[in-house]
Amino acid sequence: DARVTQTPRHKVTEMGQEVTMRCQPILGHNTVFWYRQTMMQGLELLAYFRNRAPLDDSGMPKDRFSAEMPDATLATLKIQPSEPRDSAVYFCASGGGQETDTQYFGPGTRLTVL
């Protein structure tokens, strides 16, 4: 049963610390998305990649957030320095393969910045 995996599932950190979230997309999927979910804003697209190249990161605060795909099996989202307003659930989704129109979501990383 192929699925998107994300680590860590939970992260509590203090303001100013660096946070790295990791995502392993479904094997064979060439598109990876990062979303943030909060009560106030709902689901927001932060960035997405196709074939490891960034296609759109307009939803991401550039001064502190960065997203990369070092290889086809790993996507990372970093926040440096973290702030309390970054507290949210961060989801990774992957798409492509035979169903190019459908995104499959990981379980999310719940981030709390104190």
Place this chain on the structure above:
Amino acid sequence: AQSVTQLDSQVPVFEEAPVELRCNYSSSVSVYLFWYVQYPNQGLQLLLKYLSGSTLVKGINGFEAEFNKSQTSFHLRKPSVHISDTAEYFCAVSGPSGGYNKLIFGAGTRLAVHP
């Protein structure tokens, strides 16, 4: 630009009753439409999708949705709900302006099924 409006933030319903969760979208071009479900502390799971063809789409867990182009709606229905259907439901749209891979989500509808 595309957008999605989910008309109800919360829908309470009794077990075995029918339910409809409403979704309207705005777009002047052809779009793809999706419904996702999110159970507590989990990621989003695809329920069903409309790409083209028949306007009545059947999904998992007994859900179905009807695409209505004239009313720009894609309402989700289930004839008889179970307690286990309690979750948050998201309608989403993708289209050419954002690339058909880029999803725009509605705010979500929380379905609460009571015994």
